[in-house]
Structures are given as structure tokens and as C-alpha cells.
Amino acid sequence: MTTTPTGDQALIKRINTAIVLETILRGAPLSRAAISERSGLNKATVSSLVQDLIDGSLVREIGTGASSGGRKPVMLEFIADAGHAVGIDLGVNYIRGVLTDLRGTVVAERTLPLKRLEPEPVTGELFRCIDSLISDAPPSAYGIAGIGVGVPGLVDEAGSVLFAPNLKWRGVPLRRLLDGRYGLPVTIDNEANAGALGEQIFGAGRRIDNLVYVSVGIGIGTGLILHKKLYKGASGFSGEMGHLSVNAFGEPCSCGNRGCWEMYASERALLEKASALGYEELEALLAAAEAGREDVLGLLEEIGEFLGIGIANIVNVFNPDAVVIGNRMSMARPWIETSLRRTVVQRTLGFHLRNVQLLFAELGERSAMLGAAQMAIAGFFDRLKASTS
Amino acid sequence: MTTTPTGDQALIKRINTAIVLETILRGAPLSRAAISERSGLNKATVSSLVQDLIDGSLVREIGTGASSGGRKPVMLEFIADAGHAVGIDLGVNYIRGVLTDLRGTVVAERTLPLKRLEPEPVTGELFRCIDSLISDAPPSAYGIAGIGVGVPGLVDEAGSVLFAPNLKWRGVPLRRLLDGRYGLPVTIDNEANAGALGEQIFGAGRRIDNLVYVSVGIGIGTGLILHKKLYKGASGFSGEMGHLSVNAFGEPCSCGNRGCWEMYASERALLEKASALGYEELEALLAAAEAGREDVLGLLEEIGEFLGIGIANIVNVFNPDAVVIGNRMSMARPWIETSLRRTVVQRTLGFHLRNVQLLFAELGERSAMLGAAQMAIAGFFDRLKASTS
DNA sequence: TTAGTTTGTCTATCCAATAAACTAAGTTTC
DNA sequence: GAAACTTAGTTTATTGGATAGACAAACTAA
Numbered sequence: 001m002t003t004t005p006t007g008d009q010a011l012i013k014r015i016n017t018a019i020v021l022e023t024i025l026r027g028a029p030l031s032r033a034a035i036s037e038r039s040g041l042n043k044a045t046v047s048s049l050v051q052d053l054i055d056g057s058l059v060r061e062i063g064t065g066a067s068s069g070g071r072k073p074v075m076l077e078f079i080a081d082a083g084h085a086v087g088i089d090l091g092v093n094y095i096r097g098v099l100t101d102l103r104g105t106v107v108a109e110r111t112l113p114l115k116r117l118e119p120e121p122v123t124g125e126l127f128r129c130i131d132s133l134i135s136d137a138p139p140s141a142y143g144i145a146g147i148g149v150g151v152p153g154l155v156d157e158a159g160s161v162l163f164a165p166n167l168k169w170r171g172v173p174l175r176r177l178l179d180g181r182y183g184l185p186v187t188i189d190n191e192a193n194a195g196a197l198g199e200q201i202f203g204a205g206r207r208i209d210n211l212v213y214v215s216v217g218i219g220i221g222t223g224l225i226l227h228k229k230l231y232k233g234a235s236g237f238s239g240e241m242g243h244l245s246v247n248a249f250g251e252p253c254s255c256g257n258r259g260c261w262e263m264y265a266s267e268r269a270l271l272e273k274a275s276a277l278g279y280e281e282l283e284a285l286l287a288a289a290e291a292g293r294e295d296v297l298g299l300l301e302e303i304g305e306f307l308g309i310g311i312a313n314i315v316n317v318f319n320p321d322a323v324v325i326g327n328r329m330s331m332a333r334p335w336i337e338t339s340l341r342r343t344v345v346q347r348t349l350g351f352h353l354r355n356v357q358l359l360f361a362e363l364g365e366r367s368a369m370l371g372a373a374q375m376a377i378a379g380f381f382d383r384l385k386a387s388t389s
Numbered sequence: 390m391t392t393t394p395t396g397d398q399a400l401i402k403r404i405n406t407a408i409v410l411e412t413i414l415r416g417a418p419l420s421r422a423a424i425s426e427r428s429g430l431n432k433a434t435v436s437s438l439v440q441d442l443i444d445g446s447l448v449r450e451i452g453t454g455a456s457s458g459g460r461k462p463v464m465l466e467f468i469a470d471a472g473h474a475v476g477i478d479l480g481v482n483y484i485r486g487v488l489t490d491l492r493g494t495v496v497a498e499r500t501l502p503l504k505r506l507e508p509e510p511v512t513g514e515l516f517r518c519i520d521s522l523i524s525d526a527p528p529s530a531y532g533i534a535g536i537g538v539g540v541p542g543l544v545d546e547a548g549s550v551l552f553a554p555n556l557k558w559r560g561v562p563l564r565r566l567l568d569g570r571y572g573l574p575v576t577i578d579n580e581a582n583a584g585a586l587g588e589q590i591f592g593a594g595r596r597i598d599n600l601v602y603v604s605v606g607i608g609i610g611t612g613l614i615l616h617k618k619l620y621k622g623a624s625g626f627s628g629e630m631g632h633l634s635v636n637a638f639g640e641p642c643s644c645g646n647r648g649c650w651e652m653y654a655s656e657r658a659l660l661e662k663a664s665a666l667g668y669e670e671l672e673a674l675l676a677a678a679e680a681g682r683e684d685v686l687g688l689l690e691e692i693g694e695f696l697g698i699g700i701a702n703i704v705n706v707f708n709p710d711a712v713v714i715g716n717r718m719s720m721a722r723p724w725i726e727t728s729l730r731r732t733v734v735q736r737t738l739g740f741h742l743r744n745v746q747l748l749f750a751e752l753g754e755r756s757a758m759l760g761a762a763q764m765a766i767a768g769f770f771d772r773l774k775a776s777t778s
Numbered sequence: 779t780t781a782g783t784t785t786g787t788c789t790a791t792c793c794a795a796t797a798a799a800c801t802a803a804g805t806t807t808c
Numbered sequence: 809g810a811a812a813c814t815t816a817g818t819t820t821a822t823t824g825g826a827t828a829g830a831c832a833a834a835c836t837a838a
Binding site for chain 2: 792793794795796797802803804805806
Binding site: 006007008009011012013014016039040041210226231232241243244245246247248255256257258259306309312313316317318319320346347348349350 | 404621698701707708
């Protein structure tokens with residue numbers, strides 16, 4: 001049975017309440033009259049819906065504003081600390097956690113290293129990190145609104161980590177574990193998807209409707225935001241563009257394909273070549289680049305070119321408004337940007353190139369963590385909209 | 390100003406009218422009581438909305454149905470010939486046109502060859518084709534509901550053909566030309582997008598939410614249907630996957646990139662190799678394959694492999710429910726399918742492979758034409774929904 | 779003080795969906 | 809074949825939103 005949700009008066013009210021809340025979120029501080037004008041809703045309707053939002057502890061009056069020759073307006077604002085969200089970036093050798101308010105403003109932050117990668121010790125550390133963040137949350141009307149987690153692997157709709165090669169995880173029911181312990185709404189997603197969201201809301205991709213976030217770390221992951229929404233494939237995971245083959249006749253990859261992009265353009269690929277020059281870590285390599293070492297500069301220029309090859313493919317396929325390069329490799333921006341841009345320009349169809357922006361992550365290593373918090377916040381608002389106010 | 394459409398009673402009525410119409414479209418013949426049960430709408434509401442649809446010539450009563458111990462139900466059906474749609478596939482050396490009813494059932498069909506490719510002679514032929522199809526339309530309540538056209542090139546939001554390499558067109562304002570002549574709603578889109586829609590509604594991809602249609606002809610185009618909707622990139626065109634590089638170090642392509650997929654796997658690529666064997670046309674080549682010529686079979690097997698290389702990339706990136714191979718190369722199915730499937734299996738990530746179907750177009754060369762008609766039909770229903778009933 | 783302006787609320791009205799009663803038109807049972 | 813039961817579709821009264829317009833409150837300008 002395909003029972004489409006039918007339209008009734010409650011639906012109208014939910015829609016209009018969402019419009020009012022959205023208007024306040026975007027333009028606060030704002031008066032009722034201004035909301036009415038901007039939204040097209042009747043003044044009386046706005047008054048009534050605002051009262052509901054005030055009763056629901058989501059909006060408050062913050063005194064009067066300036067008058068232009070009449071009664072002074074009563075200004076309204078969203079109560080950002082009506083609740084808090086936990087965002088986690090579960091990395092390969094670290095856990096980065098953040099507590100934010102409902103606007104995404106950071107309230108507390110914790111980073112801790114991971115020594116062991118097995119699910120049990122990692123979840124133990126994860127629990128302690130979350131416990132600590134939750135204990136930092138001031139009391140509020142809605143408490144902890146949700147927990148979002150970005151993980152370096154494939155995640156299914158049930159929030160289980162199907163496969164995380166660098167953690168060597170298979171089938172870890174992360175959402176169930178967290179839900180069982182905290183009894184809170186939990187969202188689990190790929191690290192690149194979380195990063196894409198983070199950059200779209202708080203970083204380089206603010207207000208860009210279609211963007212591709214390319215997370216260049218040990219491997220290469222991608223998060224797609226199409227029509228303002230995260231795109232996930234048929235079974236909930238897509239964007240494995242690290243395994244897009246850029247050389248069909250190249251070396252075999254562990255994934256079964258040949259000549260995968262991440263074999264040429266990832267941090268791992270860079271470090272493999274760098275070890276011949278005597279560098280074992282990205283940080284050391286970049287320090288050498290900073291010092292002007294010619295061989296290192298050549299290596300980085302080459303990596304920029306390989307990144308550009310894959311990004312040109314991405315632009316040709318998706319024709320996005322922007323491509324954002326994130327994760328650890330974004331630190332190498334000064335030394336890869338020139339060759340990267342040159343390659344993309346050379347290899348991209350003219351019509352696409354005309355409109356695409358090439359950006360680097362503004363949030364650096366915090367993209368995924370802040371994006372994960374945003375996933376939790378978005379879930380909170382979605383549930384709000386769905387409930388019969 | 391971002392004036393979100395606000396919710397009011399008219400919106401409810403539009404939503405519920407759409408639900409009722411959809412229910413009838415899916416399950417006709419159907420009684421009012423059955424609609425009420427399936428949709429969850431109250432019987433009285435259904436009665437009232439059905440009356441509106443009857444008044445609007447979209448639904449009619451077709452006598453009583455069987456009773457199971459009570460009053461006999463009055464059966465309803467959608468009036469498929471309340472209007473008609475014109476669908477055009479504008480090819481490189483042909484125009485294929487169809488007149489369908491609002492269900493997409495073919496009423497009349499016309500194919501004509503194109504000798505000259507300049508915009509003026511082509512539009513002349515196009516007008517004559519459309520004139521003739523329109524004259525075939527029986528009188529109806531809504532008349533010609535719209536015209537849809539699929540073209541082999543990039544199309545912008547205004548319905549202008551920005552660039553069609555094989556027609557050598559640049560900046561032809563096709564929608565404006567057709568709109569000016571017929572005063573009807575006109576939809577212009579890429580041939581691959583039209584084909585994707587055609588196969589999703591009428592062909593191999595029926596009821597599949599996420600599919601990639603790969604149109605393998607002279608070049609390779611792709612149409613993406615994500616979440617049941619055609620995906621177009623930021624500026625209205627995407628899916629130039631023919632120019633996805635599968636060999637970053639391969640031969641330069643006219644597009645500026647190197648080793649583009651369509652240099653290896655298109656009809657043109659096949660025919661270039663085939664000419665060494667003495668074949669100049671795909672049909673002749675396939676006849677030779679039918680006759681068991683070993684060299685030709687080897688050539689086709691190779692093309693299958695190259696197609697598989699690109700499709701594996703597509704599957705890794707989009708993780709769709711299905712990939713549909715269409716256009717002229719679908720005729721070669723018997724000789725390319727084995728190597729194609731083998732290559733895709735070898736080169737695709739296990740998690741994605743598990744769920745993806747590999748299909749061949751069921752509509753053959755008619756995909757794009759029927760998809761174009763569907764674009765016009767969809768436009769008609771969208772306008773219906775938008776109008777304050 | 780007076781006139782004009784802006785904000786926000788109140789009131790009467792409209793409109794779509796709904797539940798429940800009702801009419802219509804059948805079938806089943808004995 | 810009459811009574812009992814079933815199902816289809818309509819009518820009626822009610823509910824709960826949004827709205828226009830009147831209005832009161834609170835301000836500015838002069």
C-alpha cells in the first residue's frame with residue numbers, strides 16, 4: 001500500500017510554522033510585521049504561529065526595535081540554546097567531538113587520539129567523549145537534540161558501518177549502540193557526506209545549492225549535495241569517487257578496479273612517493289615545501305595535477321556550482337592549487353567550466369565534525385516539522 | 390526576496406486532488422469508495438474532488454462494478470484522451486515524432502530523414518512533422534497539452550540549444566521558435582535525458598527510482614534519474630559522461646580532456662575500428678556478427694569491455710538501482726553483453742554491485758521520442774497541480 | 779496638541795476536510 | 809419474498825486553519 005500523506009489543516013499549519021521559523025532563522029532579529037511581509041502570510045497568522053513558537057521555547061521576544069514613525073516593533077529571535085547537538089568525526093586515529101547549539105555554534109570541543117582500532121575500544125572512547133560533551137551542555141528546553149557521527153566508511157540506512165577499510169570494521173551497528181546507550185536520535189553517515197554538509201552550512205560552500213566535497217585524506221571520499229540535499233545512492237551510499245578509475249589500464253586496486261583515482265591523488269599516494277625522498281608524514285613534507293625544497297615542490301605539483309584530473313571528471317559529470325577540496329590535503333593548498341586549477345581548466349568542457357568554482361575547505365579538519373552536528377540539528381528540525389504542533 | 394509559497398486551503402485541495410487523480414491513474418477502474426480507502430481521504434472528500442475532476446474532463450464514470458453484498462460501485466477512469474502530447478526525437482540524420490494521449494499511449498507516429506543539418510532546414514522539417522502530428526489529434530477537452538523535444542546537445546533552462554556538436558548547432562533558441570509558432574507549452578531537453586525518462590516510464594526502468602540511462606550512439610550521453618526526478622546540474626546540463634576520462638594519459642579528445650570514454654566505447658569508436666575490416670555501418674557490422682565472423686565478434690567483445698569500464702565508474706559514483714543501455718548500441722546486445730557484464734562485475738565495488746541491475750533499453754530507438762512526449766505530459770500535470778483548481 | 783504611521787490583536791468570515799448520519803441499492807438468509 | 813445485512817455514495821454539522829479588515833496601542837513629526 002502506498003498511502004501518500006494526505007493534506008489537511010494540520011499540514012498547512014506545519015508548513016506555515018516552518019516558514020515563520022525559517023524566516024526568523026534567516027533574518028533575526030525580526031518583528032512580526034516584518035515576518036508577515038517577507039513570508040506573505042497574514043499578520044494575524046504570523047502572530048498566532050509566533051505565539052506557538054514562543055510557547056514551544058523556540059523563539060523569544062528581545063525588546064523593541066527602532067520605529068520609523070509608528071509603534072515600535074517587538075523584535076523576535078530564535079532561541080539557539082533551546083537545545084544542543086553532538087557532532088562526532090570518527091577518524092582513523094582520532095575522535096573529534098563537538099557540542100553545538102541549534103544554530104551550530106560551538107559550545108564545547110574535544111579531540112582525543114585513538115590507539116586501537118577494534119570496534120570495542122573505539123566505541124569505549126567514543127562513549128566517553130560523548131558523555132563528556134553531554135555533561136558540558138547547559139540545561140535547556142529540549143536538552144540534547146541528537147547525535148551525529150561521520151565515519152570513514154560505507155554506512156547503510158540503519159546506521160550500521162558496513163565497511164570501513166582503514167578501521168578494518170565490518171558490520172558494526174553504530175547507531176544501535178549509541179541509541180541504546182543514550183536513547184537519543186542518532187544519525188550516522190560517511191565522513192565525506194558529513195564534511196560536505198559542514199562546508200555547505202558553515203564553510204566555503206555556504207548557500208551553494210549543488211556542490212561536491214572532495215575529502216582527500218588517506219583515501220579519497222566525496223560528498224554530493226544536489227539541490228541543497230545530500231545525495232545518497234540507491235542503497236544509501238554513493239560517492240565512492242576515490243575508486244573512479246582514471247586509468248583503465250593502470251595498476252590493479254584493492255577494490256577490483258584498475259587505476260583508481262585515489263591511487264594517484266590521495267595522501268597515501270603522496271606519502272608513498274615521498275618516502276623515497278625521506279619523508280614519512282604529510283606535515284614534514286609540507287614543512288619541506290615551505291622551506292622551498294625543489295623535489296618536494298615537484299611532488300606536490302604532480303599531486304595537484306592528479307587531483308585536477310579527477311575533479312575535471314567530477315565537473316563534467318555533475319556540473320556542480322562548486323567543488324570543495326577538504327580534509328588533510330587542503331593543508332597543501334599553497335603548493336597544489338596552481339597545477340590543480342590548470343589541469344581542471346584544460347580538461348573540463350567549456351560550458352561547465354564557465355560556472356564552477358574551485359574552493360578549498362574553510363573548516364579544515366573540522367568540516368566533518370561540524371557537519372555531523374548539523375546532521376543532528378537537521379534531524380531535530382525535521383522531527384519538529386513532522387510533529388502535529 | 391525568497392517568498393516561499395505559503396500554505397493555505399487551496400494548497401490542501403491541490404494536494405488532495407493530485408492524490409485522487411494519481412490513485413485513479415494507478416488503479417483504474419476504481420470506485421469512489423476504493424479511492425477513499427487507498428488514499429486515506431474521507432469518502433465525502435473523495436466524492437467532492439472526483440466531481441471536480443469530472444467537471445474538469447479528466448475523469449469519467451464508466452458504469453457499475455461488481456458488488457460483494459451491497460450497493461454496486463460506480464467505476465471511474467482517467468480520460469486518457471482528454472488531451473494529447475507531441476514528443477520529438479531530433480536526431481543527427483532523422484526526426485522521429487509521436488503523438489500520444491495523456492497516458493503516453495501512441496496515437497500517431499512519423500519518422501523522416503534529415504538531409505541538411507543547418508538550423509533553418511531542420512526547423513522547417515520539424516515544423517512540418519509537428520504540424521502533421523497535431524493534425525492527427527482528435528478533438529479533445531484540452532487539445533494539445535504540450536510539445537517535448539529531445540536534442541543531441543546541451544540545452545539551457547530557456548530551452549536554447551547551446552551546443553550540439555553533431556548538428557553543428559550553437560545557440561539555437563528552439564523553445565522560443567516552437568513556442569512562437571504553436572503557442573503551446575514546449576519542453577526541450579537533452580536526448581539522453583529524454584531517453585532516461587522514456588525508459589523509466591515506459592521501458593526497462595519502469596518504477597525504478599534511481600537509474601542511469603547510457604545513450605550509446607555516435608557519442609555517449611547519459612541521463613540521470615535520481616529520487617525519481619531527472620537530475621540536471623547547476624546550470625541545467627550535466628551528465629556529459631561521454632567525456633569522463635577513463636584513461637588520463639590517453640589520446641587528446643576534442644573536448645580538451647584525454648582518453649574520454651566515448652573515444653573507446655561509442656558507435657563512432659566501433660566504426661573506426663570496423664572500417665579496417667571493411668564495414669562502414671553498424672547494421673552491416675551486426676549482420677556480420679550474426680553470420681559468425683570471428684574478427685567482428687572480437688571487435689564487439691572489446692566494445693563491450695570498454696562500455697563496462699565506464700559503467701563500472703558510473704556504478705561506483707552513483708550507486709543507482711539500475712543502468713540502462715540505450716540508443717543504437719543496444720542493438721548489439723547479443724554480442725556485447727557477456728564481456729560488458731564481466732567487466733562491470735570485475736571493476737565495481739562489491740557493496741554497490743549487490744544491488745544494481747544492468748538492463749538494455751526496451752524501447753530501442755524510440756526511448757527519447759517517448760520520453761520527450763512524457764516531458765510534455767508531465768508539464769501538463771504540473772500546470773494542473775499548480776493552478777488554483 | 780494634532781495628524782499621520784506602524785505594530786500587533788481581535789472579530790467575523792471563508793473554506794476544505796471530516797465524522798456521523800443518512801439515503802440508495804444491492805445480496806444473503808431462512 | 810421479507811427481513812437482515814452490506815456496501816456505495818451524499819448530506820449535514822462541526823472543526824480548525826487562514827484571511828481581510830477593523831481596531832487599539834504606541835510611536836513620530838510638526
